[in-house]
Each structure stands twice: as structure tokens, then as C-alpha cells.
Amino acid sequence: MRWNLKSKPEKEKVQALQNALQVDEIIATLLVQRGIETYEQAKTFFRPTLEDLHNPYLMKDMDKAVSRIEKAIANNENILVFGDYDVDGTTAVSLVSSYLRSFYPNVATYIPDRYNEGYGISYLGIDYAEDNDMSLIIALDCGIKSIDHVTYAKAKNIDFIICDHHRPGDILPDAIAVLDPKRTDCSYPYDELCGCGVGFKLIQALAENRNQTIEDLLPYLDLVATAIAADIVPITGENRVLAKFGLEVINSNPRPGIKALIQNVKKKILTITDVVFIVAPRINAAGRVKHGNEAVALLTEYNLEQAEQFASEIEQHNSDRKELDKQITKEALLQIEENNEQNRFSTVVYQENWHKGVIGIVASRLVEKYYRPTIVFTKSGDKLAASARSVKDFDVYNALEACAEHLEQFGGHMYAAGMTLKEENYENFKNAFENEVKKTIHPDLLIPEISYDTEIELSEINSKLMRLLKQFEPFGPENMTPVFLSKNIIDSGYAKTLGNDAQHLKAFVKQNNSPNFNAIGFGLGAKIDVVKNRNPFESVYVLEENEWNGTVSLQLQLRDVRTN
Structure with a gap:
């Protein structure tokens, strides 16, 4: 392994903070490394309060979103809360739907099927809304690039409110409101919220409109903290406040669904790391092995006995997921050894019967073993589908872009991506990807740091x-x-x-x-x-x-x- 010093802060800044806080050099050094250089910044860092949360109306289109939801309630419209099948999506759907249902009954939820519909807003979901006379869809943790889907819905007289945290393209969907702090024309002070975090800002704005206080929203923060932990967003600024108070809810009075998931954990106080390794994989397992609806059912259930039943089913899905992950990892490692591919610059493996719900986890396992950019393919319909994972500081998305001629479609970011291709293009893609990684990766990046x-x-x-x-x-x-x-x-x-x-x-x-x-x-x-x-x-x-x-x-x- 390579050992690297993160950064050496300026001595003067460390000394000044040391004097201001009356702490030793170690603590002052750690704070300055984290961008905390003054007494006030340290106070905010060590003593976050709910007052540190920003006004939700600073987010572009928030007023339009609140106005459209209030109009739907006044007109007795049916509202569909739609979200992705991962932890961020299912917690966001649970958050917004349970908040709306606390004062309005006509609210349904929809999680797309990982296998039949794939990621993001789906035409099947819009058709479901039309069939059930729903005139407003609130999309969470997805939708920022769903231009055609929103147009399709509009033709059916269905309005969209999009709450997303992914980077927008050049054109935004033609929705009633697009809430995304990463919009270039949005001046919201913090742009590292997860999808559930954006959903929280929406209910914060609705609550303000209904003369509720931030204290009224505390019971929802267990969901937000779970999403922050699972989505690996920075624990800075607003996320730090939401995570801190959300953890307090998880440790003192969590909703029945989360209580059912953690009641056999021996630790007295759970940390963010515990949420990452105990709560998140179980919520994720529903969407990986069965259906994300099961996660929403668990997280919105208010009867503890029923929640325990749901949690026990999800525990079984998680056990199945672990078995699948273990078996497929074993088969993938064998494939690499049999083909004598241990010394390549990339890992690309494929077997048609591997379970699509766990290939991303398997890719991460292979990165742990060989420490190089990795892609795991399986059969999906008449195409091959894959998950990619990268090593620190290597942009796998850019590498895929360079091999785009062999792909049907791809998307993602620096460290994780998904793609589909025709089976006949697999070998050509595998060779092109290896050549691209070989050409662009610095040898140091193949050694863990x-x-x-x-x-x-x-x-x-x-x-x-x-x-x-x-x-x-x-x-x-x-x-x-x-x-x-x-x-x-x-x-x-x-x-x-x-x-x-x-x-x-x-x-x-x-x-x-x-x-x-x-x-x-x-x-x-x-x-x-x-x-x-x-x-x-x-x-x-x-x-x-x-x-x-x-x-x-x-x-x-x-x-x-x-x-x-």
C-alpha cells in the first residue's frame, strides 16, 4: 500500500486556531485540514443545530413545487411519489409519502422494477399514474435527465415535480418544478444533498407553509441520515446537521421499520458506519433481490409487529444477496484465473446467469482483490448489462466514453457506472476498455492508497x-x-x-x-x-x-x- 499524508496545513493557521480554541496541536491540525480555521467555524462544526439548516425556499423552483402540491391537495388530486430502488430512492419516497399522508390521504408510491424498468423514471410508472387517475408525480432521486418521460407524461395531463441531486444535462425536463441544488442557475448554498435530502427540503418548505416548525420534522430524520450514510455524500454543511440529528433519532426513537432492522444489534449507540453496514444493505437488498416496494412498505409501516414481519422478509433477501454475491465472486475469480488475466490493467468478466442485482457488489469485491478498474457483465433480455467500479483517482466514466462505439448506452460517474451492449460486441469492448485503461492510468493508481x-x-x-x-x-x-x-x-x-x-x-x-x-x-x-x-x-x-x-x-x- 502507498501511504500518503492528506495535506500539511499552514503552521500559522494551526497555531491561530489552537490559541482561539485552547486545544492541542493535533486537534487544531485535524480541523484546519477539514477547512475549519476560525472559532465560529469550529463552533458550527462541533455544535451543529437545526438553525444551521438553510431556508428551503432558497432552492430554485421550491415555491412552484409547494404551490403545485397545495393546489393538488385543494383539488383532491391523486399524487404519486416515485423514486429509485436504492436506499436513497426508497428512503426519499418513504419520507415524502409519509409526510404528505400525515394530512392528505390521496398519496400512492411507486418504485420501478430493477429488471423490467431499470433506473429512473419509467414509462410503465407514468402509465400506472394515468391508469389510476393521478395528475401529479413527485420524482425523487431521479428525473433530472428524463426529458422524454416528462414530455410523455405531459401529453397525458400528468404534471411532474423533480427532486434530484445528480448533475443536470444542458436541457432540463419540462416539469412544473425541478429541485436540484446542482442546477447551474440554482443559488442554493449547499449542493451536496442526497436525493432524500432534497426530498427533506421539499417537506421543510411544505411544513413552513403549513405553520409547522423544524421540530415537527425531527421524526423523519432517521430516513435522511440513512440515505446520507448509504449514498456516501460528504458529511459537511447541511448533511452534517441532518446526519447528526438523524442519528439521534435512530438511537432514541426510530420509526418501527428501522427499529425492526436494528433491534438485534448489540451496540448501544449506532454510528454512521453502523448505518452503512447494518441498515443500508438490508434496505438495498429488497431492490436487489426482490422489489424496492418492500423497502418502502417497511419504512412507512407504523405497526411494530407488522414492521418486524417485513424486516424478517428483508433479512432473508439480504441473506440471499450475500449468498449470490459470494457465489458470483467465486465464479468471477475462477474465470480470471482460468483465462490467466491476473496481470491486466482492467478486469472485465461475464457470465449470462449472474444475478443482475448483485453485479455491482461483485465488481467492488474484485476491485478489493486486484485493485484495478472492473466491470461485471450479465445477460439482461437480449443485451448484456454491466456494473463498473473504479479505483481511487481513476475516472471510469471517461474510460467508458472512449469505448462508447461498442456500447448501446452507459451512465454514471467517476467511480461507478452502468452500461448495456450487444453480446457480439463484448470481446471488442473488453479489449478496447483494457487498452484505454492501460493508456490512461498512472501505475501508482494500481496500488491501494x-x-x-x-x-x-x-x-x-x-x-x-x-x-x-x-x-x-x-x-x-x-x-x-x-x-x-x-x-x-x-x-x-x-x-x-x-x-x-x-x-x-x-x-x-x-x-x-x-x-x-x-x-x-x-x-x-x-x-x-x-x-x-x-x-x-x-x-x-x-x-x-x-x-x-x-x-x-x-x-x-x-x-x-x-x-x-
Whole structure:
């Protein structure tokens, strides 16, 4: 692995913040790295409040959206809340539909089928609205490029309100309102909201219009925090506020659907990371294995017993998803070995019976194994469909664009994309993609990177430092858990491997005259020789609290080790 220092902040800025906050250099350094340079910015960061949320009417077209919804309610129209089948989409649909239903009954929901309809607004969904006499569709987490679909709906006298967070094209759909902070003509102060976040701004504006306060909307924030966690958006600005208060709801009084998903979790307090690994995959599993409707049914259910029944079905889908993912990953790895493709610059694999709902996860697994841009194909109707995943700093979307002549269609962004092609074009595409990656990727990008924040001495680690680090939560993109570097560490002489296959590394370490610390390195068992026999070594690690038999101690979770 490559170890890189994230950035070295200017000494003067660190010193000034240190003086202003009366904190030590480590904390001031971490804050300046995150763009926090003044007392006021630090106060907002450490003590986010609901008052920090922006006025929803600052978003372009918000007044039009609210006005059209109020008109629909006044005229007793049927409203359809439409959203994508992933976590962001299903939480957004659950959020807006449950809020509207709290005072208006004529609201239905629609999640497209991953296999029959694919991503985004569908003609089938619009036909469903027409068949059920619905004259307004609120689209969430999709629609910003659905120009033809909105035109199709208009011809049927169905209006659209679009709430999206993806980058718009040159032309916007002809909707009543297009809410998207990434619109070039939108001056909304924060443009990193997820789809559910944009949905929240819509209900915030509706609530204001109905003389409700932000406190009335607190019960909906468990959904917003779940979407923020799952969609991997920056935990900065408004997202930080929404995530913090949403986590409080998840940990104190979540809706029955989320309560049913987490009630067997042993941890007392869930973090954003727990939401990413416990709640999000289960919500996602519905859309991957069965249908996203099941996730919406769970998240909008107010009877705990019924929610537990839904959660148990979704748990089964998640188990099925895990089995599929494991089996397909195994088959893909075998295919790479049999074709002797371990040393290519890209990975492209295909089998016609692989489950379309998990090929994205499999692509991520293969990136973990070989660390290179990866595409996994399966058969979908008379075409091949695929999911692509990339490595840090390599733009897979640009690489696909260079191979577009072989593709039917493709879309996505720098690190993840989807595409379809005709089966007869598969080999030509595979070769073209390999050549493009080979030509454009820097060799360093094929080696995984660990970025660390700053170098510290083990003697600087204490409960006060840990207490302050915990106040940096919730962690996530642009505010990741701080990673530290320490050199000249020595194990006590009892370093050992753990796990059935000696996969993990356990040590008891110190540096010069520092106290001893427990250290655990998951997946680092093969590096036991670096640390044993009291060899001095250096490590990048994160600090964590380890609870054992009611005693809490500080522990180093090693991310990597190497000889000094």
C-alpha cells in the first residue's frame, strides 16, 4: 500500500486556531485540514443545530413545487411519489409519502422494477399514474435527465415535480418544478444533498407553509441520515446537521421499520458506519433481490409487529444477496484465473446467469482483490448489462466514453457506472476498455492508497484526545475518521495472529516511554514478521475504544504496518 499524508496545513493557521480554541496541536491540525480555521467555524462544526439548516425556499423552483402540491391537495388530486430502488430512492419516497399522508390521504408510491424498468423514471410508472387517475408525480432521486418521460407524461395531463441531486444535462425536463441544488442557475448554498435530502427540503418548505416548525420534522430524520450514510455524500454543511440529528433519532426513537432492522444489534449507540453496514444493505437488498416496494412498505409501516414481519422478509433477501454475491465472486475469480488475466490493467468478466442485482457488489469485491478498474457483465433480455467500479483517482466514466462505439448506452460517474451492449460486441469492448485503461492510468493508481492525517507520538494518546475526536462525528466523506502515523513502535514480544486462517494481527505496543496500547490489525495477519521479535516498525492506524468485561480502553486499529 502507498501511504500518503492528506495535506500539511499552514503552521500559522494551526497555531491561530489552537490559541482561539485552547486545544492541542493535533486537534487544531485535524480541523484546519477539514477547512475549519476560525472559532465560529469550529463552533458550527462541533455544535451543529437545526438553525444551521438553510431556508428551503432558497432552492430554485421550491415555491412552484409547494404551490403545485397545495393546489393538488385543494383539488383532491391523486399524487404519486416515485423514486429509485436504492436506499436513497426508497428512503426519499418513504419520507415524502409519509409526510404528505400525515394530512392528505390521496398519496400512492411507486418504485420501478430493477429488471423490467431499470433506473429512473419509467414509462410503465407514468402509465400506472394515468391508469389510476393521478395528475401529479413527485420524482425523487431521479428525473433530472428524463426529458422524454416528462414530455410523455405531459401529453397525458400528468404534471411532474423533480427532486434530484445528480448533475443536470444542458436541457432540463419540462416539469412544473425541478429541485436540484446542482442546477447551474440554482443559488442554493449547499449542493451536496442526497436525493432524500432534497426530498427533506421539499417537506421543510411544505411544513413552513403549513405553520409547522423544524421540530415537527425531527421524526423523519432517521430516513435522511440513512440515505446520507448509504449514498456516501460528504458529511459537511447541511448533511452534517441532518446526519447528526438523524442519528439521534435512530438511537432514541426510530420509526418501527428501522427499529425492526436494528433491534438485534448489540451496540448501544449506532454510528454512521453502523448505518452503512447494518441498515443500508438490508434496505438495498429488497431492490436487489426482490422489489424496492418492500423497502418502502417497511419504512412507512407504523405497526411494530407488522414492521418486524417485513424486516424478517428483508433479512432473508439480504441473506440471499450475500449468498449470490459470494457465489458470483467465486465464479468471477475462477474465470480470471482460468483465462490467466491476473496481470491486466482492467478486469472485465461475464457470465449470462449472474444475478443482475448483485453485479455491482461483485465488481467492488474484485476491485478489493486486484485493485484495478472492473466491470461485471450479465445477460439482461437480449443485451448484456454491466456494473463498473473504479479505483481511487481513476475516472471510469471517461474510460467508458472512449469505448462508447461498442456500447448501446452507459451512465454514471467517476467511480461507478452502468452500461448495456450487444453480446457480439463484448470481446471488442473488453479489449478496447483494457487498452484505454492501460493508456490512461498512472501505475501508482494500481496500488491501494492509505491517506493519513498527521504523525503523532503514542505518548500523546489519552482519554481527553479520544473525547475530542469523538466530537468530530459523524464521520464520512470529507470528514473521515482521523488516521494517524506513528514511527519506531515496538511490540511487547507477544504479537500473534488471530482467526482460523491467521488472518488478523494482534499486538501490544509502545513507543519510547509511552504507555502500552493494545493493537489489532484486521486482515494484516500476513505482516506478523514486520512486528514480531521487537522489531521497530511504523504504522498508520485509527484510535478506538475497546470495551471488554465492562472496562473501556484505548486501542490502535492498525490499517497497515511496515518496517521502519
